[in-house]
Amino acid sequence: YGATGSTSMIHMRTFLAENDLTDDGVLYRHWDGGSTSLLATIGEVNALSFASNNIDDDPELDGSFHLSNASACIDAGTDFEAPDLDLDNQPRPQGQGVDIGADEAG
Known part of the structure; x- marks a missing residue:
């Protein structure tokens, strides 16, 4: 401060x-x-260290605004202040790492 x-x-x-x-x-x-x-x-x-994995491309969302299997956001996030559950109450991470955004593909 x-x-x-x-x-x-x-x-x-x-x-x-x-x-x-x-x-x-x-x-x-x-x-x-x-x-x-x-x-x-x-x-x-x-x-910022927790923003170093930003992606400036199409996140490849599906019709329900969830990450598609082709999304570069999958496993590309950091766990800095990441919640334990995604917007669908699925545990995070699923796979090799935390996904970027509110949805954890899995």
Whole structure:
């Protein structure tokens, strides 16, 4: 706490993310979590250790918005703050690693 200058702080709390916009690689995001706002470039976000596996391709979702077998998101995530269950209450991970996103293919 009390970060100054170019030092950054990550504080884990529940927040509402809305109004995500990108413009020439700059991510503009309004996070409603009290009086805190954040402006970060996509490069800054991708440089975070828990964001290093980001995929900029089609996630290959099926018709029910679950990961298809062809998805590059399968086993490509990190377990940093990953919940034990996915959105369908399936245990995580299934396979070699955690999948990116709310669905764990399996």
